Amino acid sequence: MEPVLIGELLAGLMFFGIIGFLLLGFPVAFTLAGVSLGFGAVGMFFGVFDPSNFGSLPNRYIGFMTNEVLVAVPLFIFMGVMLERSQIAEQLLLTMGKLFGNLRGGLGISVILVGAMLAASTGVVGATVVTMGLISLPAMLRAGYDPKLATGVICASGTLGQIIPPSTVLIFMGDMLSGINSQVQMAKGNFAPVPVSVGDLFAGALLPGLLLVGVYLAYVVFKAITDPESCPATPVPPEEKKYLLREFMVALVPPLLLILAVLGSILGGIATPTEAASVGAVGAMILAALRWRLSFSILHQTVVSTATITSMVFVILLGASVFSVVFRLMGGDNLVHEFLSNLPGGRIGAVAVVMAIMFLLGFILDTFEIIFIVIPITAPVLLALDVDPVWLGVLVGVNLQTSFLTPPFGFALFYLRGVAPADLPTSAIYKGILPFVLLQIVAIAILFAFPGIVTWLPRLIAG
Amino acid sequence: QGNITWRMVTTWPKNFPGLGVGAQRLADRITAASGGRLTVQVYSAGELVPPLQSLDAVIDGTAEMSHGAAYYWQNKSPALSFFTGVPYGMTSRELTAWMRYMGGQEIWDEIYDQFGVQGFLSGDTGTQAGGWFKNELTGVDSVKGLRFRTPGLGGRVWEKLGATVTNMAAGEIFQALQSGTLDAAEFVGPYNDLALGFYQVCKNYYFPSFVEPGLATELVVDKKKYQALPDDLQAIIRDVSQAEYDQVASDFYANDPRALQTLVNDHGVNIRQFPEEILKTGATAAAEIMTSLRESDDPLVKKTAESFIDAFRIVRTRSKTTDGAYVTARETYFEI
Amino acid sequence: MRFLSGTAALISRMNWLIGQIFSWLSLGIVLVCFVVVVLRYLFATSFVWLQDLYIWLNGAMFTAVAGFALLKDDHVRVDIFYRPARIRTRALVDLVGVVFFLLPFTWIVYAYSLPFVLRSWSYFEGSANVGGMAGLYILKSFIIAFAVLLALQGIAMLCRSILVLGGRVDLVPPSMAYPVKPADAAAEAIEGVH
Ligand code: NA
Ligand code: NA
Numbered sequence: 002m003e004p005v006l007i008g009e010l011l012a013g014l015m016f017f018g019i020i021g022f023l024l025l026g027f028p029v030a031f032t033l034a035g036v037s038l039g040f041g042a043v044g045m046f047f048g049v050f051d052p053s054n055f056g057s058l059p060n061r062y063i064g065f066m067t068n069e070v071l072v073a074v075p076l077f078i079f080m081g082v083m084l085e086r087s088q089i090a091e092q093l094l095l096t097m098g099k100l101f102g103n104l105r106g107g108l109g110i111s112v113i114l115v116g117a118m119l120a121a122s123t124g125v126v127g128a129t130v131v132t133m134g135l136i137s138l139p140a141m142l143r144a145g146y147d148p149k150l151a152t153g154v155i156c157a158s159g160t161l162g163q164i165i166p167p168s169t170v171l172i173f174m175g176d177m178l179s180g181i182n183s184q185v186q187m188a189k190g191n192f193a194p195v196p197v198s199v200g201d202l203f204a205g206a207l208l209p210g211l212l213l214v215g216v217y218l219a220y221v222v223f224k225a226i227t228d229p230e231s232c233p234a235t236p237v238p239p240e241e242k243k244y245l246l247r248e249f250m251v252a253l254v255p256p257l258l259l260i261l262a263v264l265g266s267i268l269g270g271i272a273t274p275t276e277a278a279s280v281g282a283v284g285a286m287i288l289a290a291l292r293w294r295l296s297f298s299i300l301h302q303t304v305v306s307t308a309t310i311t312s313m314v315f316v317i318l319l320g321a322s323v324f325s326v327v328f329r330l331m332g333g334d335n336l337v338h339e340f341l342s343n344l345p346g347g348r349i350g351a352v353a354v355v356m357a358i359m360f361l362l363g364f365i366l367d368t369f370e371i372i373f374i375v376i377p378i379t380a381p382v383l384l385a386l387d388v389d390p391v392w393l394g395v396l397v398g399v400n401l402q403t404s405f406l407t408p409p410f411g412f413a414l415f416y417l418r419g420v421a422p423a424d425l426p427t428s429a430i431y432k433g434i435l436p437f438v439l440l441q442i443v444a445i446a447i448l449f450a451f452p453g454i455v456t457w458l459p460r461l462i463a464g
Numbered sequence: 465q466g467n468i469t470w471r472m473v474t475t476w477p478k479n480f481p482g483l484g485v486g487a488q489r490l491a492d493r494i495t496a497a498s499g500g501r502l503t504v505q506v507y508s509a510g511e512l513v514p515p516l517q518s519l520d521a522v523i524d525g526t527a528e529m530s531h532g533a534a535y536y537w538q539n540k541s542p543a544l545s546f547f548t549g550v551p552y553g554m555t556s557r558e559l560t561a562w563m564r565y566m567g568g569q570e571i572w573d574e575i576y577d578q579f580g581v582q583g584f585l586s587g588d589t590g591t592q593a594g595g596w597f598k599n600e601l602t603g604v605d606s607v608k609g610l611r612f613r614t615p616g617l618g619g620r621v622w623e624k625l626g627a628t629v630t631n632m633a634a635g636e637i638f639q640a641l642q643s644g645t646l647d648a649a650e651f652v653g654p655y656n657d658l659a660l661g662f663y664q665v666c667k668n669y670y671f672p673s674f675v676e677p678g679l680a681t682e683l684v685v686d687k688k689k690y691q692a693l694p695d696d697l698q699a700i701i702r703d704v705s706q707a708e709y710d711q712v713a714s715d716f717y718a719n720d721p722r723a724l725q726t727l728v729n730d731h732g733v734n735i736r737q738f739p740e741e742i743l744k745t746g747a748t749a750a751a752e753i754m755t756s757l758r759e760s761d762d763p764l765v766k767k768t769a770e771s772f773i774d775a776f777r778i779v780r781t782r783s784k785t786t787d788g789a790y791v792t793a794r795e796t797y798f799e800i
Numbered sequence: 801m802r803f804l805s806g807t808a809a810l811i812s813r814m815n816w817l818i819g820q821i822f823s824w825l826s827l828g829i830v831l832v833c834f835v836v837v838v839l840r841y842l843f844a845t846s847f848v849w850l851q852d853l854y855i856w857l858n859g860a861m862f863t864a865v866a867g868f869a870l871l872k873d874d875h876v877r878v879d880i881f882y883r884p885a886r887i888r889t890r891a892l893v894d895l896v897g898v899v900f901f902l903l904p905f906t907w908i909v910y911a912y913s914l915p916f917v918l919r920s921w922s923y924f925e926g927s928a929n930v931g932g933m934a935g936l937y938i939l940k941s942f943i944i945a946f947a948v949l950l951a952l953q954g955i956a957m958l959c960r961s962i963l964v965l966g967g968r969v970d971l972v973p974p975s976m977a978y979p980v981k982p983a984d985a986a987a988e989a990i991e992g993v994h
Pocket of ligand 1: 121168
């Protein structure tokens with residue numbers, strides 16, 4: 002066999018081998034790296050891989066450690082964790098619940114709206130699901146909600162943080178896509194490509210994020226009309242209504258101002274996402290202080306959470322680098338290129354196939370692993386086929402949002418299970434999420450058919 | 465001995481006019497001249513390692529060659545700036561005179577010896593453009609607080625003039641100008657700058673770059689592996705590099721003026737000269753920087769600066785009495 | 801067995817301490833970056849070294865804390881099968897994973913980074929940006945620290961696996977005890993991830 006073919010064969014096997022080994026349950030970052038090293042050793046044996054290529058690892062690592070764009074990640078995580086500790090979400094959920102309680106489906110609507118708002122202030126998915134699971138789930142169950150609807154709404158709304166900016170996933174995607182885009186365009190002789198930045202992805206994801214909010218709301222309204230039993234109203238006693246509006250303003254206005262300041266300055270091109278994130282983080286500390294929630298203990302919890310979450314994500318990136326080095330240098334790039342370039346349906350077919358693969362991977366992996374593995378090897382081909390990078394990034398973001406929701410391994414489900422009452426069957430959570438996964442697929446189809454929903458805002462801002 | 469393949473990492477994007485193209489052509493020429501006995505495979509910026517880790521990749525054996533500019537590695541030794549070009553320093557011709565006949569290459573070898581690599585000049589952009597500015601410059605006051613992308617010692621000069629200086633990779637500059645993160649930027653010259661689209665955001669294009677009077681690129685090779693090659697392959701690498709130094713310069717000399725015409729005629733760019741006050745204050749700043757390098761505690765930095773300044777004092781006399789005087793005369797009197 | 805228990809406890813204690821200390825760098829990132837923003841937007845001035853500083857703090861933080869995160873079991877697992885599995889099965893998976901995945905990975909990172917880091921020390925490498933931070937060699941050393949701290953925590957996990965498989969669950973240090981019920985695992989995960 003030709004060495005080139007052996008290399009490509011090994012690269013292909015490695016991709017599937019990794020998925021197999023991941024099922025063992027050892028941490029993803031190290032499984033990725035370890036299995037890749039194993040395949041690298043086999044490649045060495047066949048003379049199709051040169052171990053000196055691992056010398057590029059420290060160079061790549063120091064590249065991540067000195068990357069200006071990626072610093073936005075810990076900053077936004079800090080902001081999110083701090084906001085969570087200042088219990089803004091709790092207050093919003095309680096007052097919003099009272100505000101909409103008189104409506105059928107009102108509690109569901111309030112969960113979606115609060116989810117959207119928290120999403121716009123942070124990208125921390127788990128915390129949102131947990132908070133809503135602790136506060137709104139018991140309220141909805143008490144009110145007689147169908148547990149399937151209640152859990153579905155909470156999981157889906159809780160994951161909006163991934164797509165509604167600011168989002169840590171979009172930061173990584175922006176960093177990767179901007180590099181790949183400029184390489185691809187220059188290779189094609191276009192030296193002034195329309196650049197892609199994290200800010201562009203944020204702008205591109207705003208309307209699709211709102212579209213999802215709209216789709217979820219429409220579903221709850223639909224349920225309220227067709228199946229009133231599933232989401233009864235929860236009348237609020239008049240004495241509680243008295244100061245409701247004021248209570249609501251106190252809960253709503255400060256975080257809303259923070260959101261407007263952070264997102265506005267990024268989308269308005271006034272500040273880079275990193276700069277805006279630091280302002281957001283300081284703003285979150287101020288909000289916490291105003292609520293007398295900025296104690297040493299809370300600060301301590303915040304820094305520890307921020308550091309470990311950041312480390313967890315970056316370590317996946319470090320592990321995935323080993324995969325990239327081995328995969329690329331054994332000829333995997335060619336393999337992917339040949340596969341994606343020769344699909345029926347051309348560019349659209351290629352994007353559809355990549356989306357389908359990512360969706361399937363979403364059943365067992367979560368967002369970060371998928372983008373760190375799949376984007377570096379497929380995006381160069383897709384962008385070379387003239388796929389709009391911002392559209393691609395946002396589409397991937399919405400697609401992978403479902404990875405949080407798809408059983409058996411969906412983080413949102415897992416978190417909610419952890420805080421849901423013990424007598425609530427897990428199957429209710431799994432069944433409850435299905436309509437929302439379908440809605441998610443509908444949203445992806447809409448974005449596929451009308452790319453303008455993604456590209457309109459970034460272009461408007463760029464002028 | 466069988467055929468061998470070497471990996472060349474570059475700091476340039478693939479097919480980038482002048483520089484990236486030059487790196488690829490250099491690789492192809494080595495492959496062709498050796499009849500395939502030494503095949504050079506090019507990895508453009510970021511393909512194997514991040515662009516600014518290219519030299520480290522060679523030192524570590526991840527690649528056998530790197531194509532870039534010595535001043536990117538000024539954090540390894542400040543002396544390396546001299547082998548690319550320094551503010552108010554030598555033009556390309558003057559630089560090769562120093563390198564080939566006045567001790568430059570020997571000092572460079574001594575510096576790179578510490579890292580087990582060997583450098584060859586491998587390309588040259590000629591004197592660069594001064595940069596793109598959103599607003600017209602009136603004097604040193606108009607520089608204060610200006611957010612300006614310009615790397616290396618040139619950046620330090622502009623810092624002394626009052627600008628807020630940052631460095632960013634080629635692909636990020638346009639976005640930063642557009643979003644207002646930058647008020648001004650310089651990259652290379654019309655040939656590259658047209659490609660990068662800066663004209664869409666800035667209309668004032670200033671000349672000349674007194675901070676980058678010439679920019680030499682380098683080919684760095686793993687010294688041990690280089691010396692283990694048969695003599696003819698060594699000669700091929702050396703001579704192809706020398707030929708490419710000239711070839712890349714020709715590319716820029718032919719295409720810079722064409723690109724400039726396009727910028728002016730098709731895109732309405734205003735060509736401007738820096739106000740005298742900026743040139744003058746910039747010269748003072750550049751002299752301070754060069755002096756501080758000559759007084760460095762690091763003996764190799766000191767030695768490089770001394771050798772450079774000694775050579776510079778000699779070669780500039782020829783440029784002044786002959787080349788400069790000729791160009792002035794031609795541009796004053798001769799029309800055709 | 802007691803020796804294994806002691807080793808695991810000692811390593812975990814060290815990573816815990818390092819995690820506690822280096823987590824505070826996240827506050828440092830926030831504050832330094834905020835200062836840069838204020839200087840830039842309110843005073844139209846900036847310092848390259850300050851811009852380097854908050855970026856480097858992130859690099860130092862996520863490498864230094866990686867071992868601590870492993871101690872807390874915060875690194876994402878695909879736990880379809882792992883989570884509901886018996887403790888002995890989980891111990892076996894961890895044993896295999898440490899030996900075949902984690903230790904080879906940290907070894908490769910260590911072996912290929914050591915010359916890279918030593919070289920950086922040999923000339924006290926600073927920032928690639930003119931006017932940037934001094935001490936890039938210190939930041940580069942964090943790659944070694946990353947590999948070593950992870951490998952050590954891996955060894956602690958190895959000790960734990962042997963203790964569990966050897967029937968001495970009681971000797972597993974409390975800081976790294978396996979959650980008994982899946983529900984506990986969930987509750988624990990909520991503390992950290994995402
Ligand atoms: Na978000
Ligand atoms: Na330049």
